[in-house]
Amino acid sequence: METGFARIWQEFRGNRLAQFGALFVTVLVVTVVFASEIAPHDPTKFHLPERNQPPVFLEGGDWVFPLGTDAHGRDVLSRIIYGARTSLGTAAAGVTIAVIVGVTLGLIAGYFGGVLDTLIMRFVDILLSIPLILLALLVIAVLGPKIINIILVMGAAGWIWHARIVRGNVLRIREEQFVLAAVNVGTSHFGIMRRHLLPNLLAPVLVTATMQIGFMVILESGLSFFGITGSSLSWGWDISAGRKYLGTAWWIASFPGFAIFFTVLSFNMIGDFLRDAIDPHSRHTPVG
């Protein structure tokens, strides 16, 4: 991190994939905020005479419904635009909770060690042994199909990503001169964590969080695919609904999937870029 932000920007200007990712995410965020202005139709409105209408580039399609309509004549494009709200909003909220919980517990585990560390890491092991989708299905079945419950599951299970990364980094930083010096001059535990550890954890957590958003978008879509998120305005729900019409109207299940794919791809590309730009070791891999 020689010159920090300036160097990262320099790297960014030379990285096409990261630029594509950033552009797509920007477009997506704008879409989420201005969904009602951008969407050509009400995503829940039935246009029964136009049901299962093909997209514009196929015979029978027109610009009124650019990506076609579903079995009830709802506009596929408008549903994708509104679906971005559900998927991205849920994922972002879930990751925020996961980061807060994970960083806190990771800091405690790495800094204090001992019994606390053992307890927290055992809990990580336990959560690691249960597939996330299974845990989520379980909690939703019991607590009810509401978006808030999905966000809670994401936070309650996703923190282990950050806790492991943070703990590892804290174990390393803890032994460095500037931390030892701070301890010697009598800085409080909290002061050391806030002023000396946290700033150094920002970069690795940013990378993990970026990657996790993509992962959680897939989880949210997966749960919607099972039809248990409480919202039918979601990419996964539309894919599930479109399965019945694969033979007659393939676009219903296909386009929302591309939306998920490009969203996750973008976050992955940004995450890759950040990881390489922030951690010079992984970038300058020696070659024979």
Next chain:
Amino acid sequence: MGRYLAHRILHSFVVIWGAATLVFLILHLSPGDPAVNLVGENATQEQFELVRRSLGLDLPLHERYFNYLTDLAAGDLGTSWFVGQPTVDMLLERLPDTIELTLVAALIGIPLAIGLGIVSAVFRRSGLDYMANIVALFGLSTPNFWLGVMLILLFAVELRWLPSMGRGPVFHEAIAAIFSGQIKPLADWASHIVLPAVTLGTFLMALVTRLTRTDILENLGRPYVKVARAKGASNWGVIYHHVLPNSLISVVTVIGLEVGSLLGGAVVTETVFAWPGMGRLLVESIQRRDYPVIQAGVLLTSFVFVFVNILIDLIYVYLDPRIRLK
């Protein structure tokens, strides 16, 4: 080695006990009474109370937990509330199908990934490397349920090459048929499993491709590679005899950690392809709140995860003689 194993097994028990407790708490601390699902909306108060008592739901939480643990210790995983069958029988009946699907997915994905990773690292910055990177990035970004639906669309609906759901004959029967001169059962088996296995294996394939590439590149810069080169080893000789054994260690670690997501992926894949495995049973049980089946299922999943990871520790010793487990 013996002490290490004992320690690992103890740790595994803690993890499995923790997973069981976690699921127990989620189920029993949640609002709503599962007995409602059993007796139906129109049952009288007496019927409702009767069901609650017979299931032990009227007991206080700590007594329920104690009963659950003592049953567990005695090897009793409970009886399904809806089917009335022991949960162990239900799960073990479905488990082989899930293991079969997961294994085929891994056997398609992992060798392909290691191959791609090697080629990608050796021909770094070439067109091949670029392509392998794109394949890996795409694989990591594709949700498996959608991939499954798209594969059905292409190979079952449009091309009509493969069946879209269900399973063919059991594998060992298909193999037995070969010896009696029939190839068709095996072809039938393969045609049913290929789409779900590809759906399930893609994520793992992408992950392992990336990992293999990074790890090989890292190893290629190490002194031992220079020594091997100086001694006149060929390019592929260095990779095959020196670098690959080292890289496989980190690959194997990641595969162990991904067993969980593979089993989670099986839940989704089995639903998409109507594959009669454990994942589908669990989804059905969760939907009708059949607590004993859910508890036993999560326990079994956690057990498989822990068991595979112990196995992987043992593989380490084989792969890297420097590692002495203690």
